[in-house]
Amino acid sequence: MSDRLADIGWEEFRGLSPEAKSGYLSAPGLGGMPYHTLFAQQFDRLILERLAALANRIRFISKSREGALHLKGLLSHKRAMLYFSQPSSRTFLSHLAACQILGLTTGSVRDAATSSEFKGESKEDSIRTFSSYFDMIIMRSPEQGLAEKMAWELSNSSRPVPIINAGSGKDQHPTQALLDIYTLMRSFETKGGIDGRTVVFCGDLMRGRTVRSLSYLLTRFEGVRQVFVAPQELQVPADVVMVLAKKGVEFEVTDSLRDAVPGADAVYMTRIQDEWDESKGASAKIDTSRFKFGAKELALLKADAVIMHPLPRRDEIATCCDRDPRAMYWRQMRNGMWIRAALIAATFGLEREIAECGY
Numbered sequence: 510m511s512d513r514l515a516d517i518g519w520e521e522f523r524g525l526s527p528e529a530k531s532g533y534l535s536a537p538g539l540g541g542m543p544y545h546t547l548f549a550q551q552f553d554r555l556i557l558e559r560l561a562a563l564a565n566r567i568r569f570i571s572k573s574r575e576g577a578l579h580l581k582g583l584l585s586h587k588r589a590m591l592y593f594s595q596p597s598s599r600t601f602l603s604h605l606a607a608c609q610i611l612g613l614t615t616g617s618v619r620d621a622a623t624s625s626e627f628k629g630e631s632k633e634d635s636i637r638t639f640s641s642y643f644d645m646i647i648m649r650s651p652e653q654g655l656a657e658k659m660a661w662e663l664s665n666s667s668r669p670v671p672i673i674n675a676g677s678g679k680d681q682h683p684t685q686a687l688l689d690i691y692t693l694m695r696s697f698e699t700k701g702g703i704d705g706r707t708v709v710f711c712g713d714l715m716r717g718r719t720v721r722s723l724s725y726l727l728t729r730f731e732g733v734r735q736v737f738v739a740p741q742e743l744q745v746p747a748d749v750v751m752v753l754a755k756k757g758v759e760f761e762v763t764d765s766l767r768d769a770v771p772g773a774d775a776v777y778m779t780r781i782q783d784e785w786d787e788s789k790g791a792s793a794k795i796d797t798s799r800f801k802f803g804a805k806e807l808a809l810l811k812a813d814a815v816i817m818h819p820l821p822r823r824d825e826i827a828t829c830c831d832r833d834p835r836a837m838y839w840r841q842m843r844n845g846m847w848i849r850a851a852l853i854a855a856t857f858g859l860e861r862e863i864a865e866c867g868y
């Protein structure tokens with residue numbers, strides 16, 4: 510299977526907007542599902558709904574031994590490489606578990622110092638090497654744009670294989686946004702859905718790649734209001750605000766979590782991402798004490814609202830919230846495994862087969 514990236518030069522592709530790039534990232538036969546998954550912009554509402562339906566099917570089928578064995582046979586002839594040159598627990602393990610659900614064999618590099626990059630091999634050559642042995646590459650990198658460069662390189666090589674971006678720099682985390690949307694869909698499934706909801710983002714919005722990706726996906730729904738709560742130094746970046754303004758999405762930028770919580774249908778907390786500090790300890794100088802969710806905020810939250818977090822957390826959600834039925838972050842994390850299984854299945858053209866199988 511080949512995608513349209515082979516039809517365009519790298520410099521021309523690089524200069525396109527994410528929306529325009531998205532047009533090159535599917536392949537004939539996938540019915541609009543992604544071949545390479547690089548940006549949130551690739552997912553319109555219909556694709557999001559199809560992926561959620563597929564995740565629900567996989568989830569249901571896997572409940573029985575027979576169903577689980579059937580799923581395991583679907584991609585037992587394929588291999589996936591997990592190349593994570595940045596730390597990860599959830600994204601790595603949920604992709605790994607998703608591969609196991611579908612029967613893919615996996616390999617991994619979790620530290621470039623253990624690969625031949627240590628001997629001076631370029632990332633491009635490393636990834637080209639992985640494509641010689643594997644049928645899909647799931648990659649996380651601190652380098653913004655590396656996943657799309659690799660997707661272009663592979664699509665223009667003799668062994669094109671799909672890439673899933675599992676987090677790129679401070680830029681994008683599209684599969685996290687998929688699991689966040691899937692969690693919101695499930696949370697509001699019997700309560701009128703996501704349309705018209707208010708989503709409050711809080712914490713380090715400047716450097717949180719999950720925020721950029723989810724904020725974009727929420728624009729695929731009708732009338733979703735977005736509220737950004739952060740200290741001034743860590744407020745949502747201008748490019749996110751520009752997208753919302755251009756799309757006519759209602760949004761608010763504030764530094765008061767207490768004022769924002771009562772109107773929220775979902776509160777999306779994030780950790781201070783001090784690994785990106787340009788000078789050591791810079792984040793510690795910012796007063797983040799008002800950007801934490803605890804018992805007082807819980808008391809202000811609507812009865813049917815949800816608390817989310819991409820995790821890992823530090824102290825931005827107090828552990829006293831964990832047993833509250835509105836705390837969705839553990840279920841959100843598990844949803845990641847199902848939606849990633851759906852994405853991998855769809856990438857290999859299995860959407861219809863799974864939808865129509867007799868389990």
Ligand code: CP
Nearest residue numbers: 597598599600819820
């Ligand atoms: N949410 C997330 O990306 O978690 P990990 O860094 O543990 O993968």
